[in-house]
Amino acid sequence: MVGVLSNQVDRMDIAAGDHIYSWRTTYLYAHHGIYIGDAMVIHFTKAAGHEIGTGTLLDRFLFSSSLATEGPPCQKCGHLINKQQGVITSCLDCFLYGGNLYMFDYAVSAAFFLAKARGGTCTLAASDPADVVIHRAQHLLNNGFGMYSLFKNNCEDFAIYRKTGLLVETSFSVGRSGQLASLTAAFSAVASSPLRFLTTSAGGLAIVTSGMYSVGRYVSDIGVRRDVIKVPVERLVEHWSRDPAPASQQRRQECHGDGHGGCVPVSRS
Incomplete structure (x- = not known):
């Protein structure tokens, strides 16, 4: 478990399947992703200047998920990034964008959660096993994660879904972003x-x-709120391929994880 005062870690401390992040814009906002090993990260991005799409200066100010586009391509991952938005793979250095490395903590206690005054650093929800997390990340790398939305479907939402398989059901609330x-x-x-x-x-x-x-x-928090459902990644992608509406508008189905990123229905009492 990461400390209460700081979630900063060294590179040697992270393992495949970990949810990592790095602060942007003088600690105003952070960019999140899933580490997959070999100094590579899968994360959900939006092109620079289009984070919120307001057509104002805010679009330039909030660039938390965009990658650096100036200078020559990265020798390690430049050939992998054939697009500047969506679910992409990049090296850890490009993901950090000059910032420090932090670890997002799962299954924390209520006391620990409340002691972390800054959101977007931990959750009471438990993480699925690393192999399930990586499977979800790889699957969505190939199939996408829907439309990016700063308020509904951002990089932190992406990482939390990869770790837990949980989606917010109601369409009127914000996503899973702490x-x-x-x-x-x-x-x-x-x-x-x-x-x-x-x-x-x-x-x-x-x-x-x-x-x-x-x-x-x-x-x-995603770990205590009642408007969440566990959705297997294959069903999520199938839904998006049929209907671009948010997953929160799907018919409700409560379920257990099946140990492989899947879903076992649970009848209501």
């Missing part, structure tokens, strides 16, 4: 709650706001 869940929780704690008016002291306001922020992050 980073966006933290932003939503922070906004709700500061701007939307009448509880912040129950105290007049600065200390009391800080306690109420931080408490609401922590609760908001916790209930949004």
Whole structure:
């Protein structure tokens, strides 16, 4: 388990199937991927300048998932990157883009999760075995992961699905991204709650706001929320090939993992 203060690790500490990330834009946002060994990473990208597609300066400011396009191609992975967006393979150096290496932690305790004030670093959800994770990553490398969306289907969503097989069912909520869940929780704690008016002291306001922020992050985590389903990667790709609508609009089916990235239906009581 990575420490509470920092998730930074050395390259020798990661293994195939690990969920890794690197901070971008002065720690504003992070880019996530799945390490597959031999200093190579599979990750979900969007072309530079098109992260949110607003046509404003924000498109240039948020470049968390795009790869560097200036200079000569990387000698190790340049021949693999025949596109600058979608699910791609690149070397670890290109993935890090000059940043440090961090490990995303799974199956953490509630106390540990709440101690990590910054979202997008850990989850209460358990990871599937490494071979299942790599199978999903390789399958989607060949078949895609749908349309990139900063708020619904981003690089962190991609990595978390690779590790857990879980997808958010409801179409009105954000995806599995802990980073966006933290932003939503922070906004709700500061701007939307009448509880912040129950105290007049600065200390009391800080306690109420931080408490609401922590609760908001916790209930949004993929490991505790109820609007998630486990979807085998083959069924996910088949659905996208028939219908480009988000997977969250599929008919609900609760299921167990079958140990191979598959799904065993569970009847409701």
